[in-house]
Amino acid sequence: MSQTNSRLVLIVGAGPAGLALACDLARRGISYRIVDKADRLFIGSRGKGLQPRTLEVFHDLDVIDDVVDAGTPFPGFRCYAGDQVVWDRSLAQMLGIREPVATPDVPYPSAWIIPQWRTDEILHARLVRLGGGVELSTELVAFEQDADGVTATLIRDGVQQRVRAGYLVGTDGGRSFVRKELGVGFEGETFETERTIIGDVRVDGPLDHDHCHLLTRAGGVSSSERFSLWGLPGTEYFQLVANVSSDEVPALTLDAMQAMLKARSGRSDIRLHDLRWISLYRVNVRMAERFRVGRVFLAGDAAHVHSSAGGQGLNASVQDAYNLGWKLGAVLSGAPAELLDTYEAERMPVAADLLGITTRWHRQDFGGPPTGSEVGSGHKMFQLSLNYRAGPLAWEDRTAPGGVRAGDRAPDAPCCDAVGAPTRLFDVFRGPHFTLLTFGTDTREFVAEINTRYHELVRAYQVVRPGSAVEGASLADSEGFIHRVFEIDPAVGISLVLVRPDGYIGLVTCAENPATARLMRYLEMVTPIRVSGTPG
Structure with missing residues (x-):
């Protein structure tokens, strides 16, 4: 079985970047297929923070009302020593900036919290309204390209299909098959001694849904001392976050998480149950050496991975898709092919800048406001001041x-x-x-x-x-x-x-x-x- 369409864009990976790109191409009337080897959309809360610039993108993609309804402004942080509240601080206080307020030029001034699975669900629903959808349980196993297109081999239910497309975009995550097949280096560092556990769990006990609860024995907030529970709006779940050393990784079970909470907080009045999703992450700070090889592009985590500090990963991924979508649409409609060169020229410097910022925030580990030029306005975190002034299209x-x-x-x-x-x-x-x-x-x-x-x-x-x-x-x-x-x-x-x-x-x-x-x-x-x- 085969398919040939020189004006087709094949998108590999149905996370936020892939879904945003598919939505953008669909509304332009550009042919696309979006495939993912998983049998369902992502079910975890992982990338739960949306920055103001991403909210503006979602306004343009006509999903902002659903996103606003499903989330809330980013919650405050509440730190405990045992069962006693030590301090309450807003996100702005943690960043050392003024509390954001809406202005005529910035209608969405605050970071927004919404579980990633809900963001993915909203983008997929928009894609369906545009007449499309995701092909799940469909894996890319090989591809090759020439001057006129890309030939990809997909497998679904054991059946092989060859697809001839104009372009291929790898939005298939940090372990990207597309990037590896291209032979593109993924330069940076891995914090080998650190691991992060993230999961979604229901909680019984005296914790509200309106804060990020930093549970500790003595009020210290270093990563080895705290067990964090973030209320996830519109759900009965909290996101649990715990950093551990690489030689002390516990079992990824409900009992092990309960034991860690007790050990770090000293509390027995908080009970975890219904562990919906859990995963262990190595902290990686890496960027692809190239974002484009011929007719194949890398976007999102396939192109750059960040520490979760500062909540930039999902947001940068959406921005990649938003930058690439209109350019692919224009070229496939007859604009000069050289326009596609500007994707890498514009997005690589932004990704490198954000990698530096998130790494500094990670190393400070809640130890006061971040240092550096991004502090004064907080806009680099919010992605409002990121720009393409030095790029070829400015x-x-x-x-x-x-x-x-x-x-x-x-x-x-x-x-x-x-x-x-x-x-x-x-x-x-x-x-x-x-x-x-x-x-x-x-x-x-x-x-x-x-x-x-x-x-x-x-x-x-x-x-x-x-x-x-x-x-x-x-x-x-x-x-x-x-x-x-x-x-x-x-x-x-x-x-x-x-x-x-x-x-x-x-x-x-x-x-x-x-x-x-x-x-x-x-x-x-x-x-x-x-x-x-x-x-x-």
């Missing part, structure tokens, strides 16, 4: 750019549409298209021509100041926030801001360049449409 033409520039995450802002209905930039950006915001003198004819020429690939808008007339494809900057946050200089004349499908700013240019010519050159690099000349 074209910043202003001689004195402000705080928000090409390569940065595009901020949200309140506005009104052409009929006066309140909306927000994130809803204008939502979807698989580029968004062009035009500022300055009357740009209605220019906006109309862009919308006609690029159809649904680019949605262009004239952004007008408060009190100005709104017509056609226009947005009223009803509170002036859009002009302020993008730091638009009215003396320049026409200014253009092009927002990529993944919510990052691709181009900021102005009339003196001239703006329209720069825009056309950029769009020819990232869309299937080739044009001569520029709009009037």
Whole structure:
């Protein structure tokens, strides 16, 4: 049995990265198959923290309401000495930052806690609504590639199938078969003397569901002293976390976990039962030497693995998929193939930066706020300040750019549409298209021509100041926030801001360049449409 489709993307691994990528391709009308050798979606809570930037991605993928309903803001930490509370601290206090609050440009300011199995379930449900699904119990056992595609061998129920696809993406975890078959090195370090036990368990006793409970005998919080129980919202379960030395690993059983809790906390009033899932992890900090080999890509844990400190792994994985999805979609629709080179160019520096941050946090082990440049705002943890400014798709033409520039995450802002209905930039950006915001003198004819020429690939808008007339494809900057946050200089004349499908700013240019010519050159690099000349 065989299948051939040169426009097919074969995704191997149905974790958060694979599911997010499949959703993004599906909404673009790109053919894909997503397979996983497991017989069901992941059932554990492992990657339970979603960072604010990931919530923004989920807004765009149209799953944010389900994610918000299924989770809660990240809980506070409560430390015990025996049965006595020693201290209560919020996540912001642990990080040494101000308590986050929603602002017009950051609508999701707080980290969110939701068990990973629920995140996977929500993404899969979205994929089903888009007309797809995951092929479980289906294992990739071999693949080879040439200049025109990838030939993969899958096995399901003992039956072999050969699949011919345009591209293959390995989202198959830290032990990635795809990465190993490519022969790509996985450089970094393993903390050989440490192991981490994580499991999902129900708890009887005087612990609420609204905290991360750090249970100790004397109030010390070093990894060898504590037994942590995190309430998992929307469930009756807690996530248990215990670090152990490599030569003292207990049996992964309910009785052994109960004994460890008693030994570390001295308490007998907390009883564990119904151990739903448990796993033992070595702490690895590693990154693939390459994220792309020809027509095969690595994303998520297949490309980089982190310490769980700081909750970056799942979030970085989703960002990989979000970066790669629109580029695969564009190239498979006729955009220049060189666009795919920018995936590695943009994501490798981000992954390396996050690996450094999570390693520092891991080594500090709850010993006060983290050190380093990421402390002041906490935004590196939240992934709001991570950017692609140094990448090949960031074209910043202003001689004195402000705080928000090409390569940065595009901020949200309140506005009104052409009929006066309140909306927000994130809803204008939502979807698989580029968004062009035009500022300055009357740009209605220019906006109309862009919308006609690029159809649904680019949605262009004239952004007008408060009190100005709104017509056609226009947005009223009803509170002036859009002009302020993008730091638009009215003396320049026409200014253009092009927002990529993944919510990052691709181009900021102005009339003196001239703006329209720069825009056309950029769009020819990232869309299937080739044009001569520029709009009037």
